[in-house]
Amino acid sequence: MDHSVSLNFSQLSQEHITKLKDAFQMIDADGDGIISKTDLQEMLASMGKQNSDEVIEQMLSSKGSSTDGLNFPEFLSLMSGLSGEFPEEDELKQCLRNLADEQGSLNVPLDDLLQSLKDAGFANPEEKFAKIFKTFGSTQKTTSTKIFKGESFLATISDS
Structure with missing residues (x-):
């Protein structure tokens, strides 16, 4: 080296x-x-x-x-x-904010994220990002909605 x-x-x-x-x-x-x-x-x-x-x-x-x-x-x-x-942390946050709820949480519905990825041209994002979704996904107990934990994802990949 x-x-x-x-x-x-x-x-x-x-x-x-x-x-x-x-x-x-x-x-x-x-x-x-x-x-x-x-x-x-x-x-x-x-x-x-x-x-x-x-x-x-x-x-x-x-x-x-x-x-x-x-x-x-x-x-x-x-x-x-x-x-x-690589994209800056602020760029990734902004992308997730586009899918965020009224409170601005970066934890977004997985279905919305998957649709956005498909719209962006990713074929079969469920399979392509399966490891990431498994690590940073959860199901809300009250609504059974699958959530992508964007805040945890960003904390893992960012320097801050």
């Missing part, structure tokens, strides 16, 4: 590293400690992205000489270099 990548890694906060570890474990579907080509394909498909083998190979080759996949330190280095490319 070269020093420029290490420098990016050293600038991550401990909280950000913890969140990236959670993300790593979510992407590492088989739990073997390595994000493989298959793991990346499944993760990208769950986000509605269909990338070619060439793009995935490029992602894996950007981390160094190993061909087995990304281990956690390599994942941290890669993600630290990409961190400026």
Whole structure:
């Protein structure tokens, strides 16, 4: 690993590293400690992205000489270099607020979120985002309405 990548890694906060570890474990579907080509394909498909083998190979080759996949330190280095490319927390909050109730809660009806994802062009978001919905979903006991816990989701992925 070269020093420029290490420098990016050293600038991550401990909280950000913890969140990236959670993300790593979510992407590492088989739990073997390595994000493989298959793991990346499944993760990208769950986000509605269909990338070619060439793009995935490029992602894996950007981390160094190993061909087995990304281990956690390599994942941290890669993600630290990409961190400026993700939507800001305020953008995500605004998207969830568009679905919020009158009180402005970021916990939104799952059916509304699914319809918005379909309207945005995601085919079959129930399957593509199943892991996220399982982790950040709940059912209201009084109404049996399924809810996406947007506030918990944002707390998990944000630095604040």
